[in-house]
Amino acid sequence: MSISTPTSRPLLRLITALATAFMVFSTGALAQNLPEFTDMVRENSPAVVNISTTQSVQGNRGGMPDMPGMPDPDDLPEGHPFRDFMDRFRDDDGQRSPRRDARSLGSGFIISEDGYILTNNHVVEDADEIIVRLNDRRQxxxxxVGADDRADLALLKVDGEGMPTVRTGKSSEVEVGEWVLAIGSPFGFEYSVTAGIISAKQRSLPMENYIPFLQTDVAINPGNSGGPLFNLDGEVIGVNSHIYSRSGGFQGISFAIPIELAMDVADQLRDGGEVNRAWLGVVIQDVTRDLAESFGMDRPEGALIAQVLPDSPAGAAGLEPGDVVLEFNGNDVATSGALPPMVGQATVGSTVPVVVMRNGEREKLEVELAQLPDDMGQQSNEQSRAQPGVFEELGLAVEPLNAERRDALGLDDDVTGLVVAGVSGGPAADAGIESGDVITRVNSEPVDGVEPFTSIIDGLESGQSVPLLVLRDQSQRFLALRIP
Structure with missing residues (x-):
């Protein structure tokens, strides 16, 4: 039992008052350290637009979905109840396949006072009509004007003068951990504002390796695509483009195209309607710790050349398989994912210095870059698959488990399989595969070489999941790999 005395009560009140004041002060100080977005949103919202498109597509018979086993009404006798029912859906010309309008939503932003607008290509691709809705409700x-499928960017033009525009900044100067903000129309909710931080820079995504993406945790959902990503100075530093999600909705990882690259594409589309990119002509992979040691390198770094494509600038300059690219045009190449954006943004026809590690020694070569061929997106994938063990569509590179690697991993002589030489995102990363893993079985079939693995993978259908038995740290586990 406690006893309260007259002298203790004032002391208790004083302590309570001081504690309350401290809490209020601490909360106020914390609030002062949080960024203030209201002025920035008010200033930039007029230059952000909502984009809706319509596309005329062929409808199914009678406007109803095709179903396995459903008979064609024309094959049924006159007076059949099902045929009579379906005839109700014919148009005036007796056609059962009317065209209908498919609609999509996205975002964009105005980059010039005379009405040029930047957005994602996938927002307006194959559109018959593009409607832009401004902040003041004008449509x-x-x-x-033009589109670049490789960068997933499109340039639009509306008639106007003195239109509000965004200010562009430098994504190269943004630091990991900085606050950023997005304005867009997720799910059609116009001018929604979300904020977060820069999570990483120079991210490489499968099939879009010419773009050094900014990774953020800003909430991005369908409808945000093509919208601007702002820094705290109110400058656009990126174009919101992709999310990484297992559910289709936002799960904390989103990607934006750096504004410098986006504006370069926009300028080329405005001037000539197409985009030119430099081409080196190599198939590359990550340098693992084991590979770095085997090449006499102090640490894993650079981009390992697995193949030099025929009639390429790389071949003409003397680059060889086994070379590790450490520098390109004066810039350090930290990982294999860093090289393609550097090449893509270089000037076509320019001669650039390339520093490689070859036979344990650094060598400097001069490469005259050519223009990336129009079919190189498809050709590059085919060439990558032609190189044994490189599966670009999976984000996976594997190598045979030879005696040297078996000894390095401390494996018994009777262990067979494939060593994972590199993982560059995509389905392989989604499955949890890591560099240094040993794949021993695929779909319950043992694999003792690249050819059996390739045969099994090529025999699977898109969207199918296949179990892999993986040996990691002397223990086995199953991982599910989904075929894209």
């Missing part, structure tokens, strides 16, 4: 029909 305009936009013209597609």
């Amino acid at each position: 305009m029909v936009a013209e597609l």
Whole structure:
């Protein structure tokens, strides 16, 4: 039992008052350290636009979905109940396949006072009509000036003068951990504002390796695509483009195209309607710790050349398989994912210095870059698959488990399989595969070489999951790899 005395009560009140004051002060100090977005949103919202498109697509018979086993009404006799029912859906010309409008939503932002707008290509691709809705509720029909599928960017034009525009900054100067903000129309909710931080820089994504993406934790959902990513100075530093998700909705990882690259593409589309990119002509992979040691390197770094493509600038300059690219045009190449954006943003026809590690020694070569061929997206994938063990569509590179690697991993002589030489995102990363893993079985079939592995993978259908038995740290586990 406690006893309260007259002298203790004032002391208790004083302590309570001081504690309350401290809590209020601490909360106020914390609030002062948080960024203030209201002025920035108010200033930039007029230059952000909502984009809606319509596309005329062929409808199914009678406007109803095709179903396995459903008979064609024309094959049924006159007077059949099902045929009579379906005839109700014919148009005036007796056609059962009317065209209908498919709609999509996205975002964009105005980059010039005369009405040029930047957005993602996938927002307006194959659109018959593009409608731009401004912050003041005006609607305009936009013209597609040009699009770049590789960068997933499109340039639009509306008639206007003195239109509000965004200010562009430098994504190269943003630091990991800085606050950023997005304005867009997720799920059609116009001018929604979300904020977060820069999570990483120069991210490489499968099939889009010419873009050094900014990774953020800003909430991005369908409808945000093509919208701006701002820094705290109110400058656009990126174009919101992708999310990484297992569910289709936002799960904490989103990607933006750096604004310098986006504006370069926009300038080329405005000037000539197409985009030119430099081409080196190599198939590359990550340098693992084991590979670095085997090449006499102090640590894993650079981009390992697995193949030099025929009639390429790399071949003409004397680059060889086994070379590790450490520097390109004066810039350090930290990982294999860093090289393609450097090449893509270089000037076509320019001669650039390339520093490689070859036979344990650094060598400097001069490479005259050519223009990336129009079919190189498809050709590059085919060439990558032609190189044994490189599966670009999976984000995976594997190598045979030879005696040297078996000894390095401390494995018994009777262990067979494939060593994972590199993982560059995509389905392999989603499955949890890591460099140094040993794949011993695929779909319950043992694999003792690249050819059996390739045969099994090529025999699977898109969207199918296949179990891999993986040996890691002397223990086995199953991982599920989904075929893209």
